[in-house]
Amino acid sequence: MATNLDADTLTSEVLKSFSETPNGRLQQILESLTTHLHAFVQDITPSIEEWEQAIDFLTRTGNTCTDVRQEFILLSDVLGVSMLLETINGQETPDATDSTVLGPFHMVESPTRDLGDDISPESDGPRCIVSGRIVSVEGTPVPNASIDIWQADTKGFYDVQQPGIQSVGNGRALLRSDAEGRFHFRSVVPMYYPIPTDGPVGELLEATKRHPYRPAHIHFLVTAPGYRELTTHIFIGGSDYIDSDAVFAVKGSLVKDFDEDQDPEAAAHYGVQSPFRHGHFDIVLHPET
Structure with a gap:
């Protein structure tokens, strides 16, 4: 040639x-x-030196990845590519719940828990209840759907970020919806947090004077036979950074208020003390085509 x-x-x-x-x-x-x-x-x-810097950046991004950290996903997130991909694919299922990014912390297997369990038993702070239903776009319940959940604690840390402080699996759960598609669990209201900044992605944010924060949220990954897999969040209404998510993942339909519930009967039903915070989130799945 x-x-x-x-x-x-x-x-x-x-x-x-x-x-x-x-x-x-x-x-x-x-x-x-x-x-x-x-x-x-x-x-x-680019100059040769600039291209070498780019190759070095990508090399260090790969070297930063571990069994519990995915720096390339983080890079995709902060460049908006992850949400662009979600948005493009979401156009095929406009009637389903909006999808969002998987994020870099879906790196370990969530422990199987029963409906109503506390998914953050090692986390300090007032308990909240998250409840909802898994339904089809026609509104019919989806029973026995697999609901994978993961979240940060009240200080903004995931379990894998604090070995020796949190056990792997704290703040995580694998639930199954009941015969009516319903689910609920206890937890703590998570706090906003910074994405990891001690690697190449952090250098990129610093160089561009961007903040690293994500608003408070809880992740959901829902699967059921005959339906498309859905990855989504519930964002805590009123959280800091709700309008400037570092990974561009906030969608208005996913912002939910966690209102204070002072009903002692409701508290007894859910196994928490009154008053408690309650967030409700129905998840709509689209059938496979």
């Missing part, structure tokens, strides 16, 4: 190199990636 190609001819030659790719989708992805990447390089005309 010639080595004295001009920029446009070089791009064309690279695209031709994928012409025998057996997988058509892979060929499409590689051709689009090459076209856009070459256009990006021509647009910003």
